[in-house]
Amino acid sequence: MAIQRVRDPVHNLIQFDTTNSEIERVAWKLIQSRPFQRLRRVKQLGFSELVYPGATHTRFAHSIGVFHTARNLMNIVQEKAPEKQETSEKIALVAALVHDVGHGPFSHAFEAVGERLNLKLADHEVMSDELIRNGEIAEILNNDIMSGFASNVANMIKKEGRITLHNSVVSSQFDADRLDYMQRDRLMTGSQHSVIDLAWLLANLDVGQVAAGIDETKVGSIPTFVIGPKAIQAAEAYVLGLFQLYPTIYFHKATRGAEKLFSEILVRLFYLVRNGDIQNTGLPKNHPLVRFANDPESIETALSLDDAVVWGAMHLMIDSEDPVLSSFSDRLLNRKLFKCFDIRAEITHRCDPHNSRDPDSLAKIEKCCASAVLKLQEWQKNEDRIMPRILTDQAERRPYKTNGVGNGQTEQINVRTDGGELIDIKQRSEIVNSLSVFKLNRVYYDDSQKHYLEEIQKIVYGEID
Structure with a gap:
């Protein structure tokens, strides 16, 4: 070779x-x-x-x-x-x-x-x-x-x-x-976000010893990568760049909406297979998804699954007798996604229109979002129907995670000061220290059913008043 x-x-x-x-x-x-x-x-x-x-x-x-x-x-x-x-x-x-x-x-x-x-x-x-x-x-x-x-x-x-x-x-x-x-x-x-100066970061990457232990008890030190003092700005851009990937790409509303439809398809498929109703799935008995539903502990069966297998299954499930499999497969294949109602954005606009971010406003936003999501989920459960009326979505991403003493310190960005000390970048950078957690609370609905949106708005706005 x-x-x-x-x-x-x-x-x-x-x-x-x-x-x-x-x-x-x-x-x-x-x-x-x-x-x-x-x-x-x-x-x-x-x-x-x-x-x-x-x-x-x-x-x-x-x-x-x-x-x-x-x-x-x-x-x-x-x-x-x-x-x-x-x-x-x-x-x-x-x-x-x-x-x-x-x-x-x-x-x-x-x-x-x-x-x-x-x-x-x-x-x-x-x-x-x-x-x-x-x-x-x-x-x-x-x-x-x-x-x-x-x-x-x-x-x-x-x-x-x-x-x-x-x-x-x-x-x-x-x-x-x-x-x-x-x-x-x-x-x-x-995307034009998240540009990092990789060459400069690597040129200023060094090795240092950070505290190791259990909880807050130090029991020694472990080696890890640290950043030299000349690369503070590059490290800041790195933290910001990684953080920006989440709201712009990984947590994009359409992507998350597609993931919700995908989840409902597989959950419904597994339910039908495990209840002996394979004939209504539109899939043959030897299809990889059917075999995995019947034997989810099999490595060999799991190895037979990939994106192509699922896309191919959706073409078959479009003709399924089951309304969830048929409708949601069609929606994913032809990008006819549910519409998104941004619960957090609506509540934030009404509770803190000038984005003052004072403690009382922030507390009210969190309380209203949590309560609205719970009531929407209750509304979904109250009607005995196979086809979901709405799909709720919640997630959050911290821009930079800090940990106490322990192996978690290798997950921090440690910066070597001009004096040779190692400190967390959050202590060194006002930019990193000022970043807040990105949170999302959304609900997806079939926009052909106008009364769904009316009910969503009634529940969400009712939490604010």
């Missing part, structure tokens, strides 16, 4: 030296495995292409990009670390490559279904752990590198065992995963 090359829209040329590098030869072999090839059929951003037509990139491309980024970060580790730890370096690089191998169809939207139906293998972390420790990936790692290597990789992804600097490559504020998807998602959606 020679040099294997992948053309990538973010990193340009990604090379694998399968002759002179053991880890790159193994990585290339992992890429050819069935679990990894399945990621070609799982889009990175799920239904975001309904809003951003260019967002058709896959978990496959992202995972290769993460491996490439991890190699660049490993150069910093090798330069800054007091001694070379070849085995830990290999574990971290493989972990970066296979960290997303367990994602199901439409990625995080499938996990939401799993939470509702208690499907263990819908959780991509659980599925990834199973695939890495057992089966084809485990055989490659244990046979081509060393016995037990697959478990070491899985443990690093789960943050189990001794924490070393190499863990920061896989999981930290500046890990390879985040550094790739921030660039990739922005590029492929065409």
